[in-house]
Amino acid sequence: MVLLLSRWCVRLKLVGLLATLIFFLSQFSAAQVLTVPTQPQAQQPPASQGAAPAQPQIDPAIRAKIADELKEKKFDEAVADAKTILEKNPESPQANKLVGVVLLDAQKPADALTYFQKALSLDADDASVHELLLQAYAGMGDKAKRDEQRAILRSLHSDGKHPQLAQEQGLMIEMIPVGDKVIQVFEFYEPAGRFHFYYRFNVFDASGKMERFYALESDDADQAMYAQQHPKEAAAGERRFSIDSYEQKKPDSVTQGLVGFIDGQPSYDDLRARIVRLVSSEQAAAPATPAPGTTAPAAPK
Numbered sequence: 001m002v003l004l005l006s007r008w009c010v011r012l013k014l015v016g017l018l019a020t021l022i023f024f025l026s027q028f029s030a031a032q033v034l035t036v037p038t039q040p041q042a043q044q045p046p047a048s049q050g051a052a053p054a055q056p057q058i059d060p061a062i063r064a065k066i067a068d069e070l071k072e073k074k075f076d077e078a079v080a081d082a083k084t085i086l087e088k089n090p091e092s093p094q095a096n097k098l099v100g101v102v103l104l105d106a107q108k109p110a111d112a113l114t115y116f117q118k119a120l121s122l123d124a125d126d127a128s129v130h131e132l133l134l135q136a137y138a139g140m141g142d143k144a145k146r147d148e149q150r151a152i153l154r155s156l157h158s159d160g161k162h163p164q165l166a167q168e169q170g171l172m173i174e175m176i177p178v179g180d181k182v183i184q185v186f187e188f189y190e191p192a193g194r195f196h197f198y199y200r201f202n203v204f205d206a207s208g209k210m211e212r213f214y215a216l217e218s219d220d221a222d223q224a225m226y227a228q229q230h231p232k233e234a235a236a237g238e239r240r241f242s243i244d245s246y247e248q249k250k251p252d253s254v255t256q257g258l259v260g261f262i263d264g265q266p267s268y269d270d271l272r273a274r275i276v277r278l279v280s281s282e283q284a285a286a287p288a289t290p291a292p293g294t295t296a297p298a299a300p301k
Contacts, residue, residue: 058085058094058095058098059085062081062084062085065081066078066081066082066098066102069081070102070105075102075105075106078102078105078106079099079102079103079106082095082098082099082102083099085098085099086098086099086115091122092122093119093120093122093123093126093129094119096115096116096118096119096122097115097116097119097128097129097132099112099115100112100113100114100115100116100119100132100136101132103115104132104135104136104139107139109135109136109137109138109139109140110136110140112132112136112139113133113136113137113140116129116132116133116136117133119132120133127153127156127162127164127165128165130149130152130153130156131149131153131171131172133145133149134146134149134150134153134171134172134173134174135172135173135174135175137149138173138174139174139175143269146173146174147268150171150173150187153165153171154189157189158189168189169188169189169190169192170186170187170188170189170192171186171187171189172184172185172186172187173185173186173187173268176272176276178276178279178280178283179279179280179283180205180206180283181203181204181205181206181211181279181283182203182204183201183202183203183204183275183276183279184201184202184204185199185200185201185202185272186199186200186201186202187199187268188200191218193217195215195217195218195219195244196217196218196219196220197215197216197217198215198216198217198218198241198265199215199216199268199271200213200214200215201213201214201215201275203279211247212245212246212247212248213245213246214243214244214245214246214259214275214278215243215244215246216241216242216243216262216266216271217241217242217244218239218240218241218242218265219242222240222242222261223239223240225240226239226240226263229263230263233263233264238263238264238265239264239265240261240262240263241261241262241263241264241265241266242258242259242260242261242262243258243259243260243262243271243274243275243278244256244257244258244259245257245259259278
């Protein structure tokens with residue numbers, strides 16, 4: 001399953017808390033890579049002055065065609081069209097990213113990796129390539145390379161040399177298929193919001209609609225009890241965390257539920273496994289959808 005999400009902005013009104021939390025989720029997808037300027041760029045100094053030559057722009061019509069093909073899950077056609085663009089511009093970082101990200105959307109992260117590596121070799125200052133490399137390595141199950149890219153992105157985010165990246169709240173690690181669901185994993189650069197979100201795991205159904213999300217958070221209100229129970233760890237700066245679920249059941253409100261507490265910050269892989277088990281157990285417990293023309297069995301009395 002593929003979700004073409006270039007930018008999500010979820011506004012959540014928490015019942016009883018009278019607070020609105022705004023969280024921005026970034027995911028590099030083909031739709032986002034295709035978003036290149038369509039207007040002429042400002043005139044650049046001539047190459048003799050040391051400036052890099054301007055990169056050719058991707059035809060907006062072809063860009064739109066590829067985006068439509070991906071929405072319709074026509075991956076072979078989208079890959080072919082993206083490679084046609086690359087054949088005309090083999091040294092274009094943008095064209096290499098385009099092919100790679102289409103392959104990534106087609107769930108071929110190992111194939112995508114080659115194009116992301118080429119894009120980085122052509123433009124070593126493009127921080128967005130590291131976001132794509134992160135997703136490719138995560139999709140391949142290469143935990144060491146995945147975590148290396150997470151560390152690189154954190155460094156670039158705070159080095160003062162990448163203003164666009166510095167404006168982002170966090171990074172999208174991966175998309176995890178679980179049955180007919182897909183979990184989108186988002187890691188915050190700094191704890192976000194009143195409850196100090198560290199991660200969000202957004203759960204999408206087969207149609208691409210977000211059903212709910214789980215958050216790893218560390219509420220200040222939970223720390224006093226943690227300090228009483230674990231004074232040594234609390235004095236060393238460790239905290240109590242919790243996994244909470246958030247589900248929008250009404251247009252103007254979200255229902256929050258505590259899943260459980262975790263003393264000390266869990267590793268990403270431990271947290272990932274917990275969330276995957278949660279979503280898997282929910283699917284196993286969900287009633288089967290009756291086939292067309294049939295009637296669901298009556299509930300026992």
